[in-house]
Amino acid sequence: MKELIVIILGAVLVENFVLVKFLGICPFLGVSKKVSTALGMGAAVVFVMSVASAATWLVQELLLIPYEIEYLQTITFILVIAALVQFVEIILKKFSISLYKALGVYLPLITTNCAVLGAAIINVQRGYNLLEATVYGAAAAAGFTLAIVLFAGVRERLEYSDIPESLKGFPISLISAALVSIAFLGFQGLL
């Protein structure tokens, strides 16, 4: 139990996927314009990362290691993740068309998003068992959601701020993201 709490705290705060590990920057910058869209994206990523962590762990243990084809890790993991994201897209289109339209192209971008593949590979590197791997995946996604929602709040505030002409739009977003990232360094000594 204690290990699980350490894993969760580590993934959400100390080694936040977006702000400390710099994985998953693309949807982070692309979907963080409004808090509501950011929450929707976060929820989708939580689902994909948890299931992907479990599925890739199973593929690693049951297929790749027994048949000694660990070198196929990258391609099989991507295959699993891509199928999962397609499945999420079909479900979303059926049950929440407004979120589907709001996420737009960033939904399939979860597939090529290094955060999901990163979590899967880290699970293998750290030798987690199935439960730990799934928890890590979910916690990493929770950290991603935290980062993206926080940043959406910052960006909504930026809309009303007086920004120098040359920094308007993307530049000030990147600078703000960097500042939030520095702030998260404060969690370093936690564990």
Place this chain on the structure above:
Amino acid sequence: MLSSIIIPILVLSALGLLFGAGLAYASKKFEVKVDERVAVVRDILPGANCGACGHTGCDGFAEALVEGKVLPNGCPVGGADTALMLGKIMGVEVDTSEVKAARVHCNGRDSVSKYKFEYYGMEDCVAASQLFAGRKYCTYGCLGLGSCVKACPFDAIVIVNGIARVIEDRCRSCGKCVATCPKKLIELVPRTKEYSVMCRSKDKGPITKKNCDVGCIGCTKCTKACQHDAIHMEGFVAKIDYDKCVNCGECMNVCPTMAIRRLNYANNVQTK
């Protein structure tokens, strides 16, 4: 040696097939039912995406029509033909009598208007009207720099002798020019109504007369001449009520400044 080639191929193929089958099943089971009439309707619509119907482009109108939220004659750009076809698809009776076109209510050509100054600036009425309300003495008149021409998606407006004129055959009454004109001179008017007061000057009679030879001076002769109660004074300018106008032309006969004109497009009007 052979097994180290066969096994990876088998494993990857098996995984691929498994996921492919799973996705195919999911896409069938969670299919979103789209009414196929939407695609048919969308094909019939003109595709200008002008928003005149009040919906988000032609896609939005097609969806609203199939859901029954809007009538088939809700697309002014498509006109009577489109409305009838849409009515057939939806099984609804369509009323196609009111065809409208845009009209510029100003006749202040170069030869009859007086100008305050020479204007060398952006060839845009909205910009020019920021400068002392434009270069004409009459601050309500058409500046003729072509903002409406640029706004029209159907090339239905031209500048002739310094003022804008609508080619009513090409006008699809989308309303873009109405929104663009900074003097608010353009209005959508039923094409069957031939007579219009070509002036919107709110200045008093003597001032209007000084600024422009063909302006409405508010003499009220037209309101007295009209037998159908179709023309009234709004301040110092006359305005025709097209619900009551019967095209008799009495107002034009008595107007001393030729402010009321007959735009003879009756031959080109679409009939039922």
